[in-house]
Amino acid sequence: MRALQVVAPRDVRIVDLPEPTPGEGQVLLRVLASAICTVHELKVFLGEYPPEMLAVVYPAPPGFPGHEATGEVVAVGPGVTHLAPGQLVATTGIGGEGTHAEMLLRQADCVFALPDGTDPAAAALCEPAGCVLHAVDLAGSLCGRTVAVAGLGPTGLIAVQWVRRAGAEPVLGIDPVESRRALAERLGAHETVDPLAPGASDRLERAAEIVIECSGNARSVEQSFRTADRLLVIFGYTSDPIHVDQAVWFHRELETRNARILGPEPMVTFGRAVTAFAVGDLDLAPLVSRRLPLEGYEEALNVLATRQALKVVLTP
Numbered sequence: 001m002r003a004l005q006v007v008a009p010r011d012v013r014i015v016d017l018p019e020p021t022p023g024e025g026q027v028l029l030r031v032l033a034s035a036i037c038t039v040h041e042l043k044v045f046l047g048e049y050p051p052e053m054l055a056v057v058y059p060a061p062p063g064f065p066g067h068e069a070t071g072e073v074v075a076v077g078p079g080v081t082h083l084a085p086g087q088l089v090a091t092t093g094i095g096g097e098g099t100h101a102e103m104l105l106r107q108a109d110c111v112f113a114l115p116d117g118t119d120p121a122a123a124a125l126c127e128p129a130g131c132v133l134h135a136v137d138l139a140g141s142l143c144g145r146t147v148a149v150a151g152l153g154p155t156g157l158i159a160v161q162w163v164r165r166a167g168a169e170p171v172l173g174i175d176p177v178e179s180r181r182a183l184a185e186r187l188g189a190h191e192t193v194d195p196l197a198p199g200a201s202d203r204l205e206r207a208a209e210i211v212i213e214c215s216g217n218a219r220s221v222e223q224s225f226r227t228a229d230r231l232l233v234i235f236g237y238t239s240d241p242i243h244v245d246q247a248v249w250f251h252r253e254l255e256t257r258n259a260r261i262l263g264p265e266p267m268v269t270f271g272r273a274v275t276a277f278a279v280g281d282l283d284l285a286p287l288v289s290r291r292l293p294l295e296g297y298e299e300a301l302n303v304l305a306t307r308q309a310l311k312v313v314l315t316p
Contacts, residue, residue, distance in 0.1 A: 002016055002102050002316070006064065017101075022080075026108060027075070028105055032120035034313065034315075035069070035312070036311065037067065067094075070124045072089075083111060090126045091104070092262070095110030121313040122288055124313055129282055129284065130273035131259075133273050134269050135259030143167030144168075148204075149172070150224045152174070152183070153216075161282055172192070173189035178194070205226055216238050225248060228252075287311045289303075
């Protein structure tokens, strides 16, 4: 089988590997779609990850850093009774090697069945949907509360849907890119704001009780401290310094929480995201901008880095 491998910063190759065999409690998947995690994978490719965040050793393992995927069950190992060959499933980077490969071994309890006819590319986004769900969970009850989502990239657009589903009203989307603001309104935001527009800082001052920060941009995080009236949940990650006006933090008694990937019960959270997607409560298809083969990985990173796409999915 073939797999993608980051051999060194800015050096990606396709390598040939033996086809794996499922062991006890494992399933073998034929990968149908493996989505690219924009910020994470770009940093791995460029060699820019701070060691304290993620120490990447090159050459990286084959398939890494892919961790958002769907596949078809090819074979099941001993002890696996809830899955069968031919089933379409969603999986994550947990429980095995990276997903940028033609075949994939996974622990069976890290795999969730999908309905027949599901678009594999859209379903691959269930993993980031689960990560965002954990951030929204940290915000507590949202019913009837005003919520702003800062950064309307893929995770922010998913966050808009989660907070609407949780009963937040109104929901404000914040992003400088017009097309992303338009999509956020289509997916449930009541209003959107360009944070770079004249007068935007005044408009965003204490604009929502709760802010879900998904941008991964230091300047946006700084603005989010001023936008939030009660609680700021930071989901996006940046290694750039963040400067906070402590007077704002102090006088508002502003609470901040940090959300890290799928949270303390990752498979429970991931399973909830898969279920919401499967029953139609989460629309992930509009986030898929392009589909490319494994050989198109560098092209995919280029279009993501220049904001020409929301999500690019590899189709081995």
